[in-house]
Amino acid sequence: MAESxxxxxxxxxxxxxxxxxxxxxxxxxxxxxxxxxxxLPSAAPFMRWLFPDVPRPVYTRxxxxxLTIAHVELTGASSLAAAALGISLGIFxxxxxxxxxxxxxxxxxxxxxxxxxxxxxxxxxxxxGYGAAxxxxxxxxxxxxxxxxxxxxxxxxVPPEIREAARGIGFAPADxxxxxELPLALPFIFAGLRSAVTINIGTAAxxxxxxxxxxxxxxxxxxxASNPAYIxxxxxxxxxxxxxxxxxxxxxxxxxxxxxxxxKRACRASGKxx
Amino acid sequence: xxxxxxxxxxxxxxxAVCELSVAIDKGxxxxxxxxxxxxxxxxxxxxxxxxxxxxxxxxxxGQDVRQVEPESLRxxxxxxxxxxGLFPHWRVADNILAVPRLLGWSKAKCEARLxxxxxxxxxxxxxxxxxxxQLSGGEQQRIGVARALAADPDIILMxxxxxxxxxxxxxxxxxxxxxxxxxxxxTIVFVTHDMDEALRLxxxxxxxxxxxxxxxxxxxxxxxxxxxxxVRDFLGGKDLPLRQLEPVPVxxxxxxxxxxxxxxxxxxxxxxxxxxxxLAKHCASLLVEDENGARIGEIRLSDILARRDQNRHPPxxxx
Numbered sequence: 001m002a003e004s005x006x007x008x009x010x011x012x013x014x015x016x017x018x019x020x021x022x023x024x025x026x027x028x029x030x031x032x033x034x035x036x037x038x039x040l041p042s043a044a045p046f047m048r049w050l051f052p053d054v055p056r057p058v059y060t061r062x063x064x065x066x067l068t069i070a071h072v073e074l075t076g077a078s079s080l081a082a083a084a085l086g087i088s089l090g091i092f093x094x095x096x097x098x099x100x101x102x103x104x105x106x107x108x109x110x111x112x113x114x115x116x117x118x119x120x121x122x123x124x125x126x127x128x129g130y131g132a133a134x135x136x137x138x139x140x141x142x143x144x145x146x147x148x149x150x151x152x153x154x155x156x157x158v159p160p161e162i163r164e165a166a167r168g169i170g171f172a173p174a175d176x177x178x179x180x181e182l183p184l185a186l187p188f189i190f191a192g193l194r195s196a197v198t199i200n201i202g203t204a205a206x207x208x209x210x211x212x213x214x215x216x217x218x219x220x221x222x223x224x225a226s227n228p229a230y231i232x233x234x235x236x237x238x239x240x241x242x243x244x245x246x247x248x249x250x251x252x253x254x255x256x257x258x259x260x261x262x263x264k265r266a267c268r269a270s271g272k273x274x
Numbered sequence: 275x276x277x278x279x280x281x282x283x284x285x286x287x288x289x290a291v292c293e294l295s296v297a298i299d300k301g302x303x304x305x306x307x308x309x310x311x312x313x314x315x316x317x318x319x320x321x322x323x324x325x326x327x328x329x330x331x332x333x334x335x336g337q338d339v340r341q342v343e344p345e346s347l348r349x350x351x352x353x354x355x356x357x358x359g360l361f362p363h364w365r366v367a368d369n370i371l372a373v374p375r376l377l378g379w380s381k382a383k384c385e386a387r388l389x390x391x392x393x394x395x396x397x398x399x400x401x402x403x404x405x406x407x408q409l410s411g412g413e414q415q416r417i418g419v420a421r422a423l424a425a426d427p428d429i430i431l432m433x434x435x436x437x438x439x440x441x442x443x444x445x446x447x448x449x450x451x452x453x454x455x456x457x458x459x460x461t462i463v464f465v466t467h468d469m470d471e472a473l474r475l476x477x478x479x480x481x482x483x484x485x486x487x488x489x490x491x492x493x494x495x496x497x498x499x500x501x502x503x504x505v506r507d508f509l510g511g512k513d514l515p516l517r518q519l520e521p522v523p524v525x526x527x528x529x530x531x532x533x534x535x536x537x538x539x540x541x542x543x544x545x546x547x548x549x550x551x552x553l554a555k556h557c558a559s560l561l562v563e564d565e566n567g568a569r570i571g572e573i574r575l576s577d578i579l580a581r582r583d584q585n586r587h588p589p590x591x592x593x
Binding site for chain 1 (some may be wrong): 348374422
């Protein structure tokens with residue numbers, strides 16, 4: 001009741017929203033990430049103090065902004081592709097027609113994740129060449145498993161009586177999937193997506209070994225030139241990026257849960273309200 | 275309205291339903307009772323084509339269910355299950371209106387129907403915007419019944435809908451269901467293993483055991499002439515004489531005469547109610563009142579004891 005009263009008042013609502021944002025760790029992590037990207041180029045005195053033996057302690061070959069964008073592109077493209085395959089596969093093996101393929105799909109996706117991305121990268125370079133393509137393939141293979149597992153677990157976790165009720169009152173198979181099962185499985189799918197994306201952000205650093213631009217570039221270069229300052233800078237931004245995006249996905253997941261404000265608003269907007 | 279002809283179904287093991295034939299008339303409240311695992315739920319689920327029979331045919335409204343598209347058949351039949359099966363991510367209103375929306379009703383029509391159902395089932399208006407998880411078991415089941423009634427189907431299937439409820443909620447929902455049945459004349463097929471519930475609700479009763487329909491007919495006919503020991507035991511065993519009083523209204527033994535009795539009972543109460551009241555109030559006769567509270571006569575203990583041919587008085591559903 002109190003909740004609905006506050007949502008009537010726009011001023012109170014935006015104030016409480018601001019307070020909520022200010023209280024959330026995700027927002028602060030985002031601020032920290034942006035500050036790191038902006039301030040790192042001018043952090044030379046600090047880095048010199050940390051690493052007195054290094055002649056050029058700040059990575060300047062590309063801007064950290066540029067590196068971050070490239071990094072996000074690599075992980076974004078591979079995660080999206082992994083989500084497309086993982087979610088479809090999870091749906092397929094929980095249908096009547098695909099049930100028999102469940103053990104096979106589990107084994108294949110698990111195997112894909114156990115292949116070390118470095119090895120996949122090395123194997124993919126001869127056919128795909130240097131650059132982003134082999135990196136995206138390696139990350140994609142690596143990320144399918146958690147998304148697939150999340151989807152399959154979530155769809156299996158839909159209580160049988162709910163599926164039965166939907167069937168019994170006349171939902172067609174597609175209605176059942178999109179209106180009942182997938183929305184109920186969403187928290188599990190998000191959990192899989194979150195772990196896949198977080199792992200991918202960390203792993204994408206090796207992409208620079210295949211010549212792709214990423215936040216791994218300072219790390220790889222630091223390793224080659226024995227420059228620990230470069231490694232620290234790359235690792236710092238990668239870590240901040242990973243946690244921030246993880247928090248962002250967690251927030252997104254919260255919003256899609258039934259009973260949350262945004263969910264209600266979305267329902268209202270889609271005309272499900274009366 | 276619903277007819278099963280020689281229907282059999284097995285799930286690999288022994289037959290879950292075996293050569294079962296039964297006809298359920300339009301407007302009847304048919305209760306299918308029997309111990310757990312006797313196949314009664316399977317019968318119910320075959321009526322709305324959730325399970326396909328191995329043998330035999332099932333006619334709904336004169337049409338073989340195999341010839342109707344399953345989704346449209348199911349949308350035309352209300353369905354309530356034990357655990358409610360409400361969709362946890364939908365608000366109560368969305369749950370209730372699930373079938374009308376599948377049928378593509380207009381927003382205005384849905385809204386009007388929601389109002390009617392809230393009134394019909396005495397749903398607290400505050401619950402409409404809640405999610406099922408925020409409701410008690412009794413409230414959830416009430417919503418489940420409202421969802422089954424939403425598109426105004428002429429047939430409703432109920433699979434032990436009140437089995438998991440506390441006695442107070444159960445009785446309240448039974449009374450309401452009986453009133454709705456009397457008001458709307460819908461055909462209801464109700465599965466239960468609870469004989470008290472079966473006798474409270476049924477106008478037609480079928481008893482199943484190990485996939486077979488042992489006996490069916492009016493509750494009074496089963497109570498007065500159980501076909502075998504199993505039916506007798508399931509109907510109440512030693513309590514059978516008491517249960518036989520259940521389907522008979524006080525009205526059936528009414529003496530239209532002036533009485534000195536001071537304890538009153540409504541004419542629609544059952545003979546069992548009358549006997550209970552006589553025991554409680556230590557009196558051998560009761561004053562009978564009609565729906566408006568007017569005295570219309572008396573009922574005597576001696577008449578209840580002397581009752582012989584109970585089949586003369588078919589059960590009457592409560593007005």
